[in-house]
Amino acid sequence: MGLERRAYARVGLLGNPSGGRALSFTIADFSATVRLRPSPQLLIQPHLHHDLVAFPSLPQLVSRLQSEGYYGGVRLLMAICKVFYNHCIQNNISLKAENFTLSYDTNNPRQAGLSGSSAIVCAALSCLLDFYDVRHLIKVEMRPNLILNAEKELGIVAGLQDRVAQVYGGLVYMDFSQGYIDKLGHGIYMPLDVNLVPPLYLIYAENPSDSGKVHSTVRQRWLDGDEFIISGMKEVAQVAFDGHKALLQKDYTELARLMNKNFDLRREMFGDDVLGSVNIKMVEVARSVGASSKFTGSGGAVVALCPDGDSQVEHLCKACESCSLDANGCGAVKFISFLVER
Incomplete structure (x- = not known):
């Protein structure tokens, strides 16, 4: 019998793991x-679209690599x-030979x-836990x-925030806090009532070609003890701490x-060169109608809150529809209302 498991996209609402606290949710x-599914041999099956190895021509291969990179989900x-x-193996957990x-x-x-990549990994881990019946042996x-x-x-540079949100949902x-990490091997994770989340809106570029092309030095500066960072x-x-309190209230x-x-x-x-002009413009579109906004992660999409209600939402929708991100055909702005995953 086969298994199917799902993991959802993540929105970082407030904070940052490097700072020590974060509020996130899945949508x-x-x-x-x-x-x-059980099979005679262990097989990792390529996706027909995301793991393409056949192309109509060399120019189309190059175009695909320039727009989506070299890697799919395999x-x-x-x-x-x-x-x-x-x-x-390291924790003496026995696995059946299937x-x-x-x-x-x-x-x-x-x-x-x-966090589309980590959603694939999270869903796969969930399948492995249940196929081998070891979910109870690996703490959440x-x-x-x-x-x-x-x-x-x-070689993917990432933090725990996305993975925590996707595991817990x-x-x-x-x-x-470092004290928790040193003592427990992990942070303290507190699932909250999703009904605390107000109506929020997602803004993202269909083709985010300029998502910040300058390498960030922030992490190294933080490791070097830069007082400003x-x-x-x-x-x-x-x-994030204050936001947790605001949500509860x-x-x-x-x-x-x-x-x-x-x-x-x-x-x-980080500076504007690192953040990227397209990302900054999406934030500014939201702020132009009085909505609050921030990145959902490191860039590529923005989460917006309209504290003034439905009329402000309408203004934001129209602002997104009329937005031109850049002169290079970067793509239209998508504006959606979303559901928090329960």
């Missing part, structure tokens, strides 16, 4: 699905298989900062680490202020 509109599935197996075929599908927008708090380790295998407050990260962590005026502050702090630390 039901976009997801990755992984299917596992490498992600292979990496989590390796990390899962090694974790089980093979399987893994396949995947996803409708996550490409390069939209919604440790599963985000396995997902992150699989992506590190591939819904709305999650996270505290990554350390201070900024502490402020971002405080934003349903103080959405304060939440809107904190969302704007979160982006402004990020802009100060």
Whole structure:
């Protein structure tokens, strides 16, 4: 009998793991699905669209690589298989000697900062846990680490925030204080009632060709003890702490202020060249009608809150419809209302 497991796109609402705290949630509109079925040999099945190896011509191959890069989802599935197996061996978890075929599908927008790659890995891990019947032997708090380790295998630079949100689902407050990491091996993760989340809106570019092409030095500066970066990260962590309180009190005026502050702090630390003109413009489109806005992740999409209600939502929708991101045909802006995954 086959298995099918799903993991959803993630929106970072406030904070940052590097700062020590974060508020994130998953949305039901976009997801990755992984299917596992027993088979004589272990097979990782390429996706017909995302893992193309056949092209009509050389120019079309080059065009595809320029727009979507070299990698699809097969490498992600292979990496989590390796990390899962090694974790089980290291922790004396016995695995039955049976093979399987893994396949995947996803409708996550490409390069939209919604953690589409980690959703594939998360769904695959869920399949492996159930196929081998070891879910009860690998604590839920440790599963985000396995997902992150699989992506590190591939040289993907990432943090725990996305993986925690996708493992737990819904709305999650996270505290990554070093004391917790040192003592427990993971942060403190607090699932919250998704009904605390006010109506929010997603803005993303169909073809985010300029999502920030200058390499960021922020992480290295933080490691080097740069006081400006350390201070900024502490402020971002405080934003998440204050946002948790605002959500519990349903103080959405304060939440809107904190969302704007979160982006402004990020802009100060990273600079416009790193953030990218398209990403900045999406934030500015929202702010032009008085909505608060920030990136959903590192760029590619923006989450917006309209504290003034339906009329402001209409203005935001029209502003997005008339928005031209750049002169190079970067693509239209998508504007959607979404559902928080429950």
